[in-house]
Amino acid sequence: MSQTVTLTIDGRQVQAEAGTTLLEAARSVNIQIPHLCSNEELAPYGACRMCMVEIRQGQRTRLVASCIYEVEEGLEVQTVTERVLNVRRLVIELLLARNPTHPTLLKMAADLGIEKTRFEVEVKGCILCGLCVRTCREVVGVSAIGFEGRGTSRRVTTPFNEAPPDCIACGACATVCPVGVIPLKDKAGIRTIWKTDYPLQRCESCGRIIAPVKQLEYFAKITNQPLSHFTEHCVHCR
Amino acid sequence: MKKIKSAAELNALQEELNARLDPNKPCIAICCGTGCMAHGTRNLVERFQQELADRQLTEKISLRRTGCHGFCERGPMVVLHPQKIFYQRIKVDDVPEIIDKTILGEEIIDRLLYRDPVTKEKVVHEYEVPFYKKQMRLVFGMNGMIEPTRIEDYLAIGGYGALAKVLTQGDPQAVIDDISAAGLRGRGGGGFPTGRKWNATRKAEGSPKYVICNADEGDPGAYMDRSLLEGNPHSVLEGMIIGAYAIGSSHGYIYVRNEYPLAVENITLAIDKAREMGLLGQDILGSGFDFDIVINRGGGAFVCGESSALFASIEGRAGEPRAKYVHATDKGLYDKPTCLNNVETWANVPLIINKGAQWYAGIGTEHSKGTKIFSLVGKINNTGLVEVPMGITLREIVFEIGGGIPKGRKFKAVQTGGPSGGCIPEAHLDIPVDFDELSKLGTMMGSGGMIVMDERNCMVDVAKYFLKFLEEESCGKCTPCREGIYQMRKILDRITNGEGKLEDLDTLEWMGQAIKDGSLCALGGSAPNPVLTTLRYFRSEYEAHIIDKKCPAGVCKALITYGIDPDKCTGCHACARVCPTGAATGEKKEVHQIDQEKCIKCGACYEACKFDAITIV
Ligand SMILES: Cc1cc2nc3c(=O)[nH]c(=O)nc-3n(C[C@H](O)[C@H](O)[C@H](O)COP(=O)(O)O)c2cc1C
Ligand code: SF4
Ligand code: SF4
Ligand code: FES
Numbered sequence: 001m002s003q004t005v006t007l008t009i010d011g012r013q014v015q016a017e018a019g020t021t022l023l024e025a026a027r028s029v030n031i032q033i034p035h036l037c038s039n040e041e042l043a044p045y046g047a048c049r050m051c052m053v054e055i056r057q058g059q060r061t062r063l064v065a066s067c068i069y070e071v072e073e074g075l076e077v078q079t080v081t082e083r084v085l086n087v088r089r090l091v092i093e094l095l096l097a098r099n100p101t102h103p104t105l106l107k108m109a110a111d112l113g114i115e116k117t118r119f120e121v122e123v124k125g126c127i128l129c130g131l132c133v134r135t136c137r138e139v140v141g142v143s144a145i146g147f148e149g150r151g152t153s154r155r156v157t158t159p160f161n162e163a164p165p166d167c168i169a170c171g172a173c174a175t176v177c178p179v180g181v182i183p184l185k186d187k188a189g190i191r192t193i194w195k196t197d198y199p200l201q202r203c204e205s206c207g208r209i210i211a212p213v214k215q216l217e218y219f220a221k222i223t224n225q226p227l228s229h230f231t232e233h234c235v236h237c238r
Numbered sequence: 239m240k241k242i243k244s245a246a247e248l249n250a251l252q253e254e255l256n257a258r259l260d261p262n263k264p265c266i267a268i269c270c271g272t273g274c275m276a277h278g279t280r281n282l283v284e285r286f287q288q289e290l291a292d293r294q295l296t297e298k299i300s301l302r303r304t305g306c307h308g309f310c311e312r313g314p315m316v317v318l319h320p321q322k323i324f325y326q327r328i329k330v331d332d333v334p335e336i337i338d339k340t341i342l343g344e345e346i347i348d349r350l351l352y353r354d355p356v357t358k359e360k361v362v363h364e365y366e367v368p369f370y371k372k373q374m375r376l377v378f379g380m381n382g383m384i385e386p387t388r389i390e391d392y393l394a395i396g397g398y399g400a401l402a403k404v405l406t407q408g409d410p411q412a413v414i415d416d417i418s419a420a421g422l423r424g425r426g427g428g429g430f431p432t433g434r435k436w437n438a439t440r441k442a443e444g445s446p447k448y449v450i451c452n453a454d455e456g457d458p459g460a461y462m463d464r465s466l467l468e469g470n471p472h473s474v475l476e477g478m479i480i481g482a483y484a485i486g487s488s489h490g491y492i493y494v495r496n497e498y499p500l501a502v503e504n505i506t507l508a509i510d511k512a513r514e515m516g517l518l519g520q521d522i523l524g525s526g527f528d529f530d531i532v533i534n535r536g537g538g539a540f541v542c543g544e545s546s547a548l549f550a551s552i553e554g555r556a557g558e559p560r561a562k563y564v565h566a567t568d569k570g571l572y573d574k575p576t577c578l579n580n581v582e583t584w585a586n587v588p589l590i591i592n593k594g595a596q597w598y599a600g601i602g603t604e605h606s607k608g609t610k611i612f613s614l615v616g617k618i619n620n621t622g623l624v625e626v627p628m629g630i631t632l633r634e635i636v637f638e639i640g641g642g643i644p645k646g647r648k649f650k651a652v653q654t655g656g657p658s659g660g661c662i663p664e665a666h667l668d669i670p671v672d673f674d675e676l677s678k679l680g681t682m683m684g685s686g687g688m689i690v691m692d693e694r695n696c697m698v699d700v701a702k703y704f705l706k707f708l709e710e711e712s713c714g715k716c717t718p719c720r721e722g723i724y725q726m727r728k729i730l731d732r733i734t735n736g737e738g739k740l741e742d743l744d745t746l747e748w749m750g751q752a753i754k755d756g757s758l759c760a761l762g763g764s765a766p767n768p769v770l771t772t773l774r775y776f777r778s779e780y781e782a783h784i785i786d787k788k789c790p791a792g793v794c795k796a797l798i799t800y801g802i803d804p805d806k807c808t809g810c811h812a813c814a815r816v817c818p819t820g821a822a823t824g825e826k827k828e829v830h831q832i833d834q835e836k837c838i839k840c841g842a843c844y845e846a847c848k849f850d851a852i853t854i855v
Binding site for chain 1: 539556561562709710711712713715716717718720721722723724725745748749751752755756757
């Protein structure tokens with residue numbers, strides 16, 4: 001029962017299905033809006049504020065996060081205005097103060113004409129986009145990690161700062177992190193993540209490493225299959 | 239008390255209770271609001287009870303433990319009815335004398351009277367006290383007439399009559415039209431038209447629908463919502479029940495801050511009593527309308543007052559704002575149509591129903607109707623809660639009701655709207671209190687905090703103080719608010735340390751606008767206001783810190799030196815006595831001095847000197 005909506009983005013007529021976000025609608029006509037915390041696999045979050053755009057409502061205009069705001073019939077959207085650019089410049093400079101070296105951030109800054117931040121740098125690495133926490137909860141389905149603290153004390157952590165009981169060591173958080181600050185190491189049959197060691201399972205047929213034992217156990221549980229189903233063969237020798 | 243089964247039964251009960259009120263019977267109304275309780279009112283109540291019992295007067299003289307009267311500055315206080323004699327700063331040992339001389343002997347005790355600091359005259363009656371004279375205490379004034387724990391008291395003065403009226407008329411849409419015609423706007427901050435919000439919730443599809451009272455009040459120094467819940471909980475309940483009826487909701491919540499134990503206690507009791515009497519629960523007053531209320535105790539984060547964070551908190555999730563572009567009236571609590579209103583907004587509802595939309599719309603300015611309760615604090619003679627008609631000027635509030643600035647110092651600014659409101663200078667004191675006028679000045683009505691500052695407040699320091707509060711209360715979810723407020727505060731730190739640069743001021747202005755534009759919720763969306771308004775109205779003070787490396791108000795420690803004016807020093811030795819490091823020294827009756835090496839700039843000598851001899855440069 002999908003309905004098509006027509007709107008204008010940067011003066012171009014765009015058609016999109018109702019329920020599409022402005023970010024997606026823009027992308028469909030090759031208008032790129034910089035963004036950091038949105039991901040197609042995850043529910044809208046709207047925290048980095050990089051993706052702001054300006055929309056017109058009657059006489060007034062206002063800024064909205066394009067990763068959340070949905071298309072509306074006749075809506076006029078501007079993705080590059082002075083107000084929008086000011087927010088993006090501020091956001092990227094603020095994030096560079098936490099992470100002054102990551103190429104993704106430096107590239108975004110350069111696109112906005114910024115070389116380095118004017119703010120005092122306190123390297124924290126993590127830019128608090130929440131992709132890891134949300135991937136763990138929404139895609140993996142375990143919520144092994146979460147946020148702790150308010151304001152600038154906010155950080156990603158495991159419950160009570162200890163070995164996370166629900167973690168299956170899948171490493172999705174480390175993979176999704178746009179600035180690569182979650183340490184993950186595979187060495188000598190052991191995966192180390194969130195300061196905890198997890199044995200890796202080898203394929204019983206060909207001996208290649210498949211995945212952490214805990215992850216396979218989790219798969220076995222949610223699919224209601226015996227563990228052996230996942231360990232007897234791997235993708236390479238099946 | 240037994241269940242009331244119809245509006246007619248309620249009216250009969252109200253009349254019966256009202257008839258029992260003897261207007262000539264002496265009554266001692268003791269303020270038991272939070273402010274007065276802190277001043278030791280509990281002992282006072284006990285002493286009154288004791289003394290009345292000893293004299294076998296408990297039948298002849300009644301004692302009423304009321305909620306806050308507003309004039310907290312002067313507590314503990316009593317009002318003696320029927321004459322309305324006002325005694326303030328009472329001590330336990332004054333009690334026998336009050337009973338014997340004033341109540342039995344009709345003699346006024348001069349030392350307990352309030353003295354008008356302007357005319358220097360003693361004032362006998364409550365209604366003559368300048369603090370009360372210019373107020374219009376429509377919502378808050380009832381506090382003095384009832385005991386909050388006694389539903390009978392509320393019923394006796396006509397309580398729940400508005401509810402009976404709307405249930406009898408049986409037209410929910412007409413109730414909404416009344417609220418709209420009255421022009422009521424939300425008292426919780428945004429000033430959104432209440433009627434429109436109710437209508438949207440009524441029209442929204444989905445069930446159940448929720449009605450919520452926001453009592454998260456967390457602004458530093460603000461306590462009007464708390465005092466309403468403590469002092470007159472039934473007025474809030476009555477407003478909610480009427481609203482729920484109009485909207486078509488059976489489920490209500492009161493989200494109240496856990497740090498308000500008395501408010502929680504009184505509202506819990508009020509709900510129990512109302513339910514017992516058939517004013518809440520199923521088939522209210524025999525009308526077939528069902529509605530009940532659950533209390534939700536908030537953990538006390540400031541941001542939990544924001545609507546989406548409040549919903550998350552009630553749902554048991556982290557109290558964090560959610561980015562979305564749908565209205566709560568469509569998708570609020572549990573994604574169902576929800577009407578969230580502030581405590582004071584709800585308390586205005588019975589008043590409008592009772593006295594009529596026309597009457598209500600006659601009070602205030604074109605777009606701001608009715609009264610507003612402010613918590614008046616800071617450098618002001620009469621600290622307390624004041625309820626004023628919209629349209630009154632800030633000058634009237636500060637100088638007439640508030641009695642001006644203590645110690646004859648000069649007024650400098652008044653901050654309205656809570657921590658993220660703006661600071662208004664003397665030049666704009668004559669604007670009327672009105673939602674739109676205040677926002678034109680870069681500030682807001684907010685929930686009603688009003689902090690007065692005098693010449694000894696440094697506006698850069700003030701801006702830093704509010705920013706620090708907001709920095710700590712930012713939930714940390716979105717970048718502009720979390721990092722932006724922090725970096726703005728760091729810049730202010732540098733300026734107050736004498737390390738500021740002139741371009742910092744442009745950076746602050748630029749950041750302020752971008753943070754307002756970019757933040758996810760209204761906390762970040764308004765957080766820069768204290769900085770932006772002080773930059774707008776007190777820019778030269780910022781410049782003095784940066785260019786001259788001076789703090790004109792003598793506050794910023796890094797930029798001041800304490801000295802002693804030899805012409806004024808009498809050698810009283812007060813400074814030397816309080817100086818913690820021995821920097822202030824001198825022989826008695828001779829001019830003293832301050833050793834700059836030892837001085838830690840704590841300001842103790844400045845406060846201690848009675849001769850204004852301590853200088854700050
Ligand atoms: C950070 C923040 C804190 C808030 N705190 C409160 C509060 O304590 N009480 C309140 O009534 N409204 C508060 N609000 C405003 C509410 O979100 C909401 O607008 C209000 O409760 C609506 O009621 P009203 O229309 O009756 O004013 C706050 C808003 C923000 C952004
Ligand atoms: S660790 Fe990476 S993915 Fe997780 S919040 Fe920080 S930057 Fe985002
Ligand atoms: S504006 Fe501040 S309080 Fe609101 S969501 Fe962003 S970080 Fe949290
Ligand atoms: S991508 Fe939209 S707010 Fe982060």
